[in-house]
Amino acid sequence: MSSIALDVINAGPEHAPAIVDIIQRSFGARPELDPPSDALDESVESVAATLAGPGGLLVERRGQPMGALLFDESRPGLLGLRRVAVDPDLQARGVASAMVGVAEDTAEERGKDGIWLRVREELPDTVRFWTRRRYYPLRREGAFLELGKTLWLAREVPTPEAMQELAARVSTLVRAGDLLVLAGDLGAGKTTFTQGLGAGLDVRGPITSPTFVLARTHPSLNDGPPLVHVDAYRLGSVEEVDDIDLDASTEEAVTVVEWGTGVAEQLSDSWLSVTIEVRGARPIDPLGTPAGEDEVGDDAEPRVVTIKPNGPRWVGVPLRSTLLGQGA
Ligand SMILES: Nc1ncnc2c1ncn2[C@@H]1O[C@H](COP(=O)(O)OP(=O)(O)OP(=O)(O)O)[C@@H](O)[C@H]1O
Ligand SMILES: [Mg+2]
Structure with missing residues (x-):
């Protein structure tokens, strides 16, 4: 054209x-x-x-x-x-x-x-x-x-603490029945985000990488919704998601699916997609800084987090002002 x-x-x-x-x-x-x-x-x-x-x-x-x-x-x-x-x-x-x-x-x-x-x-x-x-x-x-x-948004997130703080802000916007789909490479920070969400929702921890179980339910410590944390890394299809019987609890819970892109979305007509990218990490030093000097005891690396609302559930939700607002 x-x-x-x-x-x-x-x-x-x-x-x-x-x-x-x-x-x-x-x-x-x-x-x-x-x-x-x-x-x-x-x-x-x-x-x-x-x-x-x-x-x-x-x-x-x-x-x-x-x-x-x-x-x-x-x-x-x-x-x-x-x-x-x-x-x-x-x-x-x-x-x-x-x-x-x-x-x-x-x-x-x-x-x-x-x-x-x-x-x-x-x-x-x-x-x-x-x-x-x-x-x-x-x-x-x-x-x-x-x-x-x-409107969707993208934000730089410099540290794991900032990732949890962002997720805690997200927790103020979610309610029972909501679905969050987390995307990002191995070690990008999906579980770190989920921990912040869990802290914000005040559910029982600890939230860890669900290595041996596909889904773990974290009950609320007050009268809020539980957090269902799913790792879909090894799941190939929607059928398998159905097999672990997520549908039963998604109505009452906030459900977070790591590696859920293309799978979890089919569970609901609305979801929040959270995509975490590791950007540019360490610049290569042409003068050859001695090994180790750029790794002095802190593992914080900036991430870029993109949050996109999908479906009618998110219409009218103040995503940008809550997540980019003062102090963010
Ligand atoms: N800006 C950052 N945001 C989040 N995590 C960070 C950041 N910088 C460094 N990290 C570190 O990166 C690691 C992220 O691990 P995490 O388990 O959250 O990733 P993941 O995406 O869940 O990985 P997996 O694909 O294995 O499930 C943690 O060790 C965390 O401390
Ligand atoms: Mg993880």
């Missing part, structure tokens, strides 16, 4: 005429809807007022307007998308995708946890456009379906 060279512009009031034009062409080309859309009531003044406040995006190609959307900041911690409009002659050209990508970046830059928008249930192609991009239904309101998406 040749590059289309789309420009996605952070729109200001001066872009209001172009945006109103696109809104009218896009919404005007839709089938008759009940109730009719109030998008067609937007004027240059009303759009300019929005652009002067929360703002919006305008997509151009060689100076020609092709798509637009308006932002909504009325909900704390969330960025709303309104009037998502694409020139009706250009629907299939990636204009909407480009806008959504920039909108998600904007939400991140503004320190938001997620995005919401409302779509017409009568427009299945529109609904599909968003669900393919992992926007999940939150609630119905008349003809509208509200969709939401929680």
Whole structure:
């Protein structure tokens, strides 16, 4: 595919005429809807007022307007998308995708946890456009379906203690029935993360690598959920996961599966994936520092942890602000 060279512009009031034009062409080309859309009531003044406040995006190609959307900041911690409009002659050209990508970046830059928008249930192609991009239904309101998406995050984690502290923060967001899938090479820190999660949930330890058992249940020390810790390293298939009878306890427990990528996800429609990477470890010293000097008694090596929410369970959960927030 040749590059289309789309420009996605952070729109200001001066872009209001172009945006109103696109809104009218896009919404005007839709089938008759009940109730009719109030998008067609937007004027240059009303759009300019929005652009002067929360703002919006305008997509151009060689100076020609092709798509637009308006932002909504009325909900704390969330960025709303309104009037998502694409020139009706250009629907299939990636204009909407480009806008959504920039909108998600904007939400991140503004320190938001997620995005919401409302779509017409009568427009299945529109609904599909968003669900393919992992926007999940939150609630119905008349003809509208509200969709939401929680933003993922990546964080540097310098030490094993910081790994446990991050996991303890995650523990404040989880509840019975949740599934966490941990990925990362041997020794990356999956068990270390699980220990921090267990400490945060206040379950009975010790949490160790489950070498001889595939799954171990750590009961709560108060009245919270137990932690089920699974090591799927030697598991080949979903059938085997079923064999160890996880399903029985997943409803009441917080379940953590090390090496669970591609296996554990099939247990639930929602899960949190936690991927731990060892980055760049020790730089090679061209002057040849004598052996041992860079290993002086501390085994802390930075990790990069990527946490991605999957499925409807995580919509509305303040992942980024909780895990990147003050002191993180
Ligand atoms: N930044 C860090 N975060 C987490 N662990 C770290 C970090 N730096 C060093 N470590 C060390 O790396 C080791 C991680 O071991 P851990 O058992 O948690 O890994 P794992 O991913 O569970 O391995 P396995 O694949 O064998 O199950 C620990 O010894 C820990 O002290
Ligand atoms: Mg482990």
